[in-house]
Amino acid sequence: MSTESLTAAFSAAARPEITTDPGRSVGVLLCHGFTGSPASMRPWAEALAERGYGVEVPLLPGHGTTWQEMNATGWADWHAAVEQAFARVRAAHDVVVVAGLSMGGALALRMTIDHPDDVAGVVLVNPGINSTNKQLLALPVLKWLLPSMPAIGNDIKKAGADEHGYDRTPLKALSSMLDGWKQLRADLARVRVPVQVFKSVDDHVLDPSSVQLITQHIPTAEVTLLHDSFHVATIDNDAQQIFDDSAAFIRSVTGV
Template sequence: MTTAPHAETFHSDGTPDASGRRVGVLLSHGFTGSPASIVPWGRYLAEQGYAVAVPRLPGHGTTWQDMTTTRYDDYYAEIEREFDALRARTDVVVVGGLSMGGCLVLQLAERRADQVAGVVLVNPAVNSTNKQLLLLPVMKHLVKAFPGIGSDIKKEGVVESAYDKTPLKPLASMVAAWKQVRAGLGEVTAPVLLFRSAEDHVVDPSSARIILDGIASADVTERVLAESYHVATLDNDAPQIFAESAEFVARVTSQVAAS
């Protein structure tokens, strides 16, 4: 299947810092989205000298029909593979993600607690109060897809380039995985920077509350974004996300060096 031009992955080599270390940052896009929603963030971090990896999750960036054969475990496997590749060429790695991407990197931080130096989350999804999702175990056998959830962006004229359909079998697999991720939040000990939009039409506030209450990290910062909707990495508050995440990466990786 041909990858759409906007969905190309992004990788940068980075440059060693003053101590000679190479710092890596892995960023994940969200469900039915593509690297397009994350690449501007990745390019900004690359300009700061970090080695950056923005992968394309399986089934994404092509057609929604192509996505129907993929599942959450496929997405996590890709994130883990990219993490290992980035670790192989750097000395320390911070991970970040938007929406489902936040869920994926949280799970990585649970399973690789001794290898993740920090976690940056933008409107992460690990829960929903939408009662319609309770019907997914049945509906996924009756309907292939629901209307799309992409481009929830406040900034005029900006689109996410996400699918216009939401495939139900992949969606059901993600919702089922949330329970496991929530159960493991206590394993997350790395510093966490969480950005949450005050108005988000895709992920409700319950996810952020559950994450902040569940993680074991001693170093936790929450930022509320007043001028962005769900896809905040392309919205009005993107410059804040980019700048503060770069500062966070510098700080937490320097702490790792010191220890």
Template sequence: MSRNPEYEPLTVDARPELTGGRRIGVLLSHGFTGSPLSMRPWGRYLAERGYGVSVPLLPGHATSWQDLNTKRWSDWYGAISAAFDELVAEHDQVVIGGLSMGGTLVLRLAADRGDQLAGVMVVNPVVASMRRDIKALPVVKHLVPSLPGIANDIKKPGAEEHGYTRTPLRAFHSVVQAWRPLIADLPQIKAPLIYFRADDDHVVDAASQPIILGRISSTDVDVVPLPDSFHVATLDNDAPTIFERSAEFVARVTAPG
């Protein structure tokens, strides 16, 4: 992947004059083999409404799939945690959101740091899969370094995620290994949550949604279907729904009192 400014992290300062004098921060995480490019339109939309926005570049992304294969879940979670710490230090309240594995990362963060955040936004998050070949990863990852990529599952003509064309298996196995501990800790999530789910997702199957919604402790949950999008919904036909509903969500969960 050639380096492009759109792959770089996105950081926008809060404009408290647009948010009632309070500094509100939003952390957004891209997914596995992707980059901040997939989150930039969402981040910019929220920034225009006065929110401070951080979209970090996860380690091993926007370089090569071989580089990503040297990274693990702890590297990505460390990057998200560091970005979260910066937002918490500089803002009155923080909301977190993510796409695909980015959604998995922010769910982990919500389980670990729920007392420091105001709300959680996820788009097609993954904590499980019905694919049988997942069980073979511990062996297969030692036999082949990668499989065909999962990037660019977008319905909208002309839209491009520009993710890796290969899926590095050692790195991906570390994602899968993070699922079970997260599922066990989902009851720790008590913050308000908005869950965006594409009706026709060719990357994340239907296994994750009932697990997440069935185990979290939050009593403030809004599920928003995305009927005209595939997996990378933040760049797809239903992106305006994600942007508008998330802006409403952030305003509501960070409102004084």
């Protein structure tokens, strides 16, 4: 599928998975964030496809429909979907780079830990693996009393940008994500490949602790600060910097 046909097939109203031509020597797996959709990754996917990379952005279970449906899914479901996408990308390409936004960054790191010999590098944009929000301590009980709470959606500085996410946060799903984060944090030291991290200076969704833990436990992690974007930086004012710098990173870790 060409970039033009990919663009035509992927409208703002319909939020399917994004897949470019298989068979290229370098494949890139992009993972969207919690309650988000591939819409937040579309421009990045197209930018990489234009550079000749094969790209896939899976739609995670429970996303792109309703928050109620998402509340019936959890970390195991999202992890399984990314595993399947990773297998497809790995089978079609000589070398693979994984990348993700927010929770998608956690899933990308999970792939790197689970497949240490099959990932050449990792790109993370405002990755989420931890939170210092004390309100989350009540979540194990609260999730049985309230199905959802208002979400911090479209944390984007650029006017008119839309990630097509939910306006409610499903609490059972949120609790499951936090459980997945806990195991991931315990395994961070197993990441040995180069890691490129983009961190927005102004992020109203995640506190700095996630990036701090990543740099503390992964010696290969290098951080680039984004000064003109909020949380969903992949469709914000610094998006082009992410596209250009990640493409350069991919070239450097794959040798292609």
